[in-house]
Amino acid sequence: MYLSNTDILRELKKGGLRIAPFDEKNLKQASYDLALSDEFYVPRRMRGHIDVKDTTDPHKCMKKVIAKSLVLPPGGFCLALTRERITMPPDLIGILGGRSRFARLGMTVHVTSAVIQPGSDNRQVLEIANLSPFTLKLYAGERVSQVYFERLETPTSKPYNKFGRIAVRQ
Numbered sequence: 001m002y003l004s005n006t007d008i009l010r011e012l013k014k015g016g017l018r019i020a021p022f023d024e025k026n027l028k029q030a031s032y033d034l035a036l037s038d039e040f041y042v043p044r045r046m047r048g049h050i051d052v053k054d055t056t057d058p059h060k061c062m063k064k065v066i067a068k069s070l071v072l073p074p075g076g077f078c079l080a081l082t083r084e085r086i087t088m089p090p091d092l093i094g095i096l097g098g099r100s101r102f103a104r105l106g107m108t109v110h111v112t113s114a115v116i117q118p119g120s121d122n123r124q125v126l127e128i129a130n131l132s133p134f135t136l137k138l139y140a141g142e143r144v145s146q147v148y149f150e151r152l153e154t155p156t157s158k159p160y161n162k163f164g165r166i167a168v169r170q
Contacts, residue, residue, distance in 0.1 A: 001150065002148055003148075003151065004029065004030050005029055008032060016087075016090075017092060019032060020084065022084075028146065030148060031097070031147060032147050033099070033143040034083070034096075034124065034146060035082065035083045035141050035143045036081075036126070036139065036140050037082060037140060038067060039080070039081040041062035041063065041064055041078060041080070042070070068140050071136075073130065074133050079125050082123050086147065087120070088120045088160075089118065089155075090118045090152075090155035090156045092151055093116065094120075095149075095150065096109070096110045096113075096145055097147070099143065105136060108128065108129045110127050113127060117156075118152060119156060119159020120160040128144075
């Protein structure tokens with residue numbers, strides 16, 4: 001069952017769920033809006049191909065850019081970290097979604113990685129793609145994504161902060 005705004009506030013007060021920084025104006029009816037930080041990763045200029053069997057470190061093919069804004073051309077792609085750090089208790093899972101105003105411009109905010117695992121304690125990496133025929137300008141601080149929370153029937157026995165491969169780097 002998805003959590004309502006009332007449920008989200010209750011979980012925050014209990015302390016298992018944490019969102020930092022938290023701003024109550026970003027709390028919606030059944031979700032919380034997430035903003036872009038100033039940390040982006042753009043594709044490196046590379047020759048040849050990338051072997052998908054060797055993608056344990058995606059930063060090999062991405063270059064870090066710290067900026068207040070980033071221009072994304074048609075067909076462009078980048079990774080962007082959220083400003084918010086989310087700490088999940090072992091009995092909740094988070095699902096990332098885009099915000100409709102950006103989807104209507106042809107922007108996706110997660111290509112396939114929509115799950116925030118139970119036990120996570122990190123900022124989220126958004127996989128942003130520009131599917132539109134025009135250039136989009138992204139801004140640090142802009143609320144481009146949202147997270148929905150859902151309660152698990154039983155708490156996980158494998159919290160992501162202990163069993164996840166890249167959890168400690170985000």
